[in-house]
Amino acid sequence: xxxxxxxxxQETGMSSPVSRHGIPDFGDEDYRLWxxxxxxxxxxxxxxxxKTFLQTKIWSRMSELGLSRxxxxxxxxxxxxxxxxxxxxxxxxxxTVHETSFFRHKPSYELVQETLHRAFSSAPDILHYRIWSVSxxxxxxxxxxxxxxxxCAANYPQKKLYYGVIxxxxxxxxxALAQQGIYDSRHMESIPAKMRSxxxxxxxxxxxxxxxxxxxxxxxxxxxxxxxxxxxxxYDLIYCHNVLIYFSRETRLKILDNLIRYLKKDGILILxxxxxxxxxxxxxxxxxxxxxLSYQLKNDV
Numbered sequence: 196x197x198x199x200x201x202x203x204x205q206e207t208g209m210s211s212p213v214s215r216h217g218i219p220d221f222g223d224e225d226y227r228l229w230x231x232x233x234x235x236x237x238x239x240x241x242x243x244x245x246k247t248f249l250q251t252k253i254w255s256r257m258s259e260l261g262l263s264r265x266x267x268x269x270x271x272x273x274x275x276x277x278x279x280x281x282x283x284x285x286x287x288x289x290x291t292v293h294e295t296s297f298f299r300h301k302p303s304y305e306l307v308q309e310t311l312h313r314a315f316s317s318a319p320d321i322l323h324y325r326i327w328s329v330s331x332x333x334x335x336x337x338x339x340x341x342x343x344x345x346x347c348a349a350n351y352p353q354k355k356l357y358y359g360v361i362x363x364x365x366x367x368x369x370x371a372l373a374q375q376g377i378y379d380s381r382h383m384e385s386i387p388a389k390m391r392s393x394x395x396x397x398x399x400x401x402x403x404x405x406x407x408x409x410x411x412x413x414x415x416x417x418x419x420x421x422x423x424x425x426x427x428x429x430y431d432l433i434y435c436h437n438v439l440i441y442f443s444r445e446t447r448l449k450i451l452d453n454l455i456r457y458l459k460k461d462g463i464l465i466l467x468x469x470x471x472x473x474x475x476x477x478x479x480x481x482x483x484x485x486x487x488l489s490y491q492l493k494n495d496v
Contacts, residue, residue, distance in 0.1 A: 381400075
């Protein structure tokens with residue numbers, strides 16, 4: 196058996212003595228193997244200072260399965276076949292961040308609104324407009340974009356505006372929650388008053404996206420590392436907010452290069468303000484919108 200990871204597991208068991216907290220010790224080699232696996236499969240990096248985070252997340256899943264050795268769980272998640280793929284999906288759900296909210300970062304949504312008004316007002320009688328919410332987590336971002344689009348479209352009743360939002364994420368469980376469109380009523384506090392009619396109370400302390408808006412949004416599983424596949428659909432606006440910070444700079448640049456291929460002519464790319472610094476691309480021009488990190492595909496490419 197020539198696999199160095201397997202050899203290491205055989206020699207050490209990837210299981211040091213149990214720590215005083217009841218969790219097996221997680222050495223530097225354990226961290227290296229697991230963090231490299233995560234980055235190789237999802238592109239997400241876990242820096243060494245977050246080794247404890249990685250250890251506890253893996254251990255929490257192991258505990259549910261009744262496993263006490265990291266090596267046993269490693270064998271499970273790297274196993275070929277359905278069992279291995281399903282367990283890997285479970286682990287990714289534990290390790291990926293689902294922190295999100297409706298209308299997170301007001302300046303970026305203001306830019307979306309300005310962009311949509313400009314597109315809708317200058318459009319001919321019929322317009323097809325597609326928005327992509329990249330790494331939408333549990334859906335709040337995608338629904339927020341749909342609300343903005345729907346309100347903008349209401350200003351142009353004389354036009355046939357066909358617009359929609361696609362939300363994608365690497366977590367299948369997050370996508371399942373997004374599709375339900377049901378949230379804790381405390382989320383209403385982050386939604387502008389003029390947008391609150393898009394949600395209605397359902398049961399105790401819950402709110403649900405109304406049916407007409409649901410027709411504007413679709414969700415699906417997508418791994419950003421698969422962006423190199425042929426871009427069969429192109430978008431007028433790509434909203435990739437607070438996503439790149441979880442990847443290495445090299446991977447961020449690859450993702451951005453590939454996202455450009457999914458933009459329509461004059462398409463807009465909106466990133467989180469801290470997603471990447473000093474990025475330039477010959478096909479893109481930085482937009483002057485204040486407090487945002489946004490770009491437009493040049494119309495001569």
